[in-house]
Amino acid sequence: xxxxxxxxxxxVAAGLPFGQSRAEAEEGAALRDxxxxxxxxxxxxxxxxxxxxxxxxxxxxxxxLNVDKTTTIFIDGRTGTLDEIKAGHEVRASYETRxxxxxxxWIEVSKKKKDPGQSHEKLPxxxxxxxx
Numbered sequence: 001x002x003x004x005x006x007x008x009x010x011x012v013a014a015g016l017p018f019g020q021s022r023a024e025a026e027e028g029a030a031l032r033d034x035x036x037x038x039x040x041x042x043x044x045x046x047x048x049x050x051x052x053x054x055x056x057x058x059x060x061x062x063x064x065l066n067v068d069k070t071t072t073i074f075i076d077g078r079t080g081t082l083d084e085i086k087a088g089h090e091v092r093a094s095y096e097t098r099x100x101x102x103x104x105x106w107i108e109v110s111k112k113k114k115d116p117g118q119s120h121e122k123l124p125x126x127x128x129x130x131x132x
Contacts, residue, residue: 036094036105039063043089043109048082053107055091065095065104072106085109 041057051067067073073080085091085107093107 036096037102038092038094039065040092041090043085043087043091045087046082046085051082053082053085053091053093053104055093063102065093065102065107067104067107071104073109074106075109076111080109 039055039057041055041063044054044056044062046053052064053067054062054064056062067082073082073085075084090110090112091107094105095102096105097103
């Protein structure tokens with residue numbers, strides 16, 4: 001237990017949020033400097049007619065992103081299309097809010113779908129984590 005406290009203290013001292021690498025923290029800072037925001041979560045739905053993707057964020061309400069021809073979509077390391085994004089896919093996106101709408105700059109998709117049966121409860125020390 002004391003070892004965990006030391007690790008947490010080291011992360012805080014380094015200015016890193018839990019579960020985020022230094023590179024991710026620096027990328028987030030660069031996005032904020034450019035006036036962009038970042039969203040992460042599971043895709044709740046895709047409206048292809050209106051070019052919108054709704055993301056279920058871990059904390060907060062669902063976020064709807066507008067997608068247009070300037071939005072770059074990355075799927076498993078390659079460029080993709082809105083048609084390939086499905087409900088349940090995990091995404092990370094950068095966007096800016098303009099005139100009350102959230103315009104996606106890019107969306108990075110992992111086809112790994114969220115497992116609704118998997119618990120995110122804290123496990124006791126020494127307990128095995130679920131296999132991925």
